[in-house]
Amino acid sequence: MEKMLEVKDLNISFHTFGGEVKAIRGVNFDLYKGETLAIVGESGSGKSVTTKSIMRLLPESNSEIKSGQILFDGKDLAKLTDKQMQKIRGKDISMIFQDPMTSLNPTMIVGKQIMEPIIKHQNMSKSEAKERAIELLRLVGIPKPEDRFKQYPHQFSGGMRQRVVIAIALACNPRVLIADEPTTALDVTIQAQILELMKDLQQKIDTSIIFITHDLGVVANVADRVAVMYGGKIVEIGTVDEIFYNPKHPYTWGLISSMPDLDTGKSELYAIPGSPPDLLNPPKGDAFAPRNQFAMKIDLEQEPPMFKVSxxxxxxxWLLHPDAPKVEPPAAVLKRMEQYPGVK
Known part of the structure; x- marks a missing residue:
């Protein structure tokens, strides 16, 4: 498969009054043509920082890409100037942000906001850009697009505003689309519609998507592959079936166990004990060790490498090391593995 994007050994720090926060610590992943890669994890695990670094949207005043590469089209995005990035941002790589109300300009009609990237990157006249904007509004499922073109963001519902944001992101048929928790601010019904819309649009324009979320239920519906992040690192990566039905990392077990299950009849939800690590002073060994009931002595002393499962x-x-004791995943994870035995 053709690689659209390669992230190699990415390390990012934030310089604060308290010291250097090592937010991203050696992240590696590839994005292939036409696939959806979901990045999941708790708040603070590094999901948004990783993807904003691809767009070069991190604040220059206190953030720094310490090392690593972000390869796209033979170029290392980490080394491009802001002027060079402006030619890529919005054209080849686009982003859908979490809150549509803060993504849209309240003083400008939505049609003009969709026209802006089209005029900048596609060299179209204003009349051509207007036609394209109306076509995009129709494509993302907004009724009466000719009338809606002239309206302001406050005249749209939350779900409709998110559709407008998606239309802006798709205006130049980007090859890579980054969706940063695009359904979190929406109710469940609208969320399902937006996810269905994104799957449909991906097939129509053949774009590759990086989908950031903390909701594993969303992942099951949209992703081809899943990367699980914790403490600024990717701790597990695999196909959606491998992560859901044959997870290997105790953190992934915790995330799956904390998903609501309508079949169990339990009144309480499982929660992973403890809290994420302080990245001002990253732990010496496995960052998840203090919260891991299966942690061994080596977890506190040495960082585990990426072990190959398939x-x-x-x-x-370290549980995948040949000398490690055999550990059974929690009951909720075992139940899922029984539902889908083909991945083992």
Whole structure:
């Protein structure tokens, strides 16, 4: 498969009054043509920082890409100037942000906001750009697009505003689309519609998507592959079936166990004990060790490498070492594995 994007050994820090926060610590992943890669994890795990670094949208005043490469079209995006990035941002790589109300300009009609990237990157006249904007509004499912073109963001519902944001992101048929929790601010019904819309649009324009979320239920519906992040690192990566039905990292077990299950009849939800690590002073060994009931002595002393589970599945846990004791995943994870035995 053709690689659209390669992230190699990415390290990013933020310089704060308290010291250097090592937010991203050696992240590696590839994005292939036409696929959806979901990046999941708790708040603070590094999902948004990783993807904003691809767009070069991190604040220059206090953030720094310490090392690593972000390869796209033979170029290292980490080394491009802001002027060079402006030619890529919005044209080849676009982003859908979490809150549509803060993404849209309240003083400008939505039609003009969709026209802006089209005029800048596609060299179209204003009349051609207007036609294209109306076509995009129709494509994302907004009724009466000719009338809606002239309206302001406050005249749209939350779901409709998110559709407008998606239309802006798709204006130049980007090859890579980054969706940063695009359904979090929406209710469940609208969320399902937006996810269905994104799947449909991906097939129509053949774009590759990086989908950031903390909701594993969303991942099951949209992703081809899943990268699980914790403490600024990817701790497990694999196909959606491998992550859901044959997870290997204790953190992934915790995420799956904390998903609501309508069949169990339990009144309480499982929660992973403890809290994420302080990245001002990253832990010496496995960052998840203090919260891991299966942690061994080596977890506190040495960081685990990525162990190969299959050609598409890797996990950074000492439990996969040949000398490690055999540990049974929690009951909720075992139940899922029984539902889908073909991945084992």
């Amino acid at each position: 050609d598409t599945h890797y996990a950074a846990t």
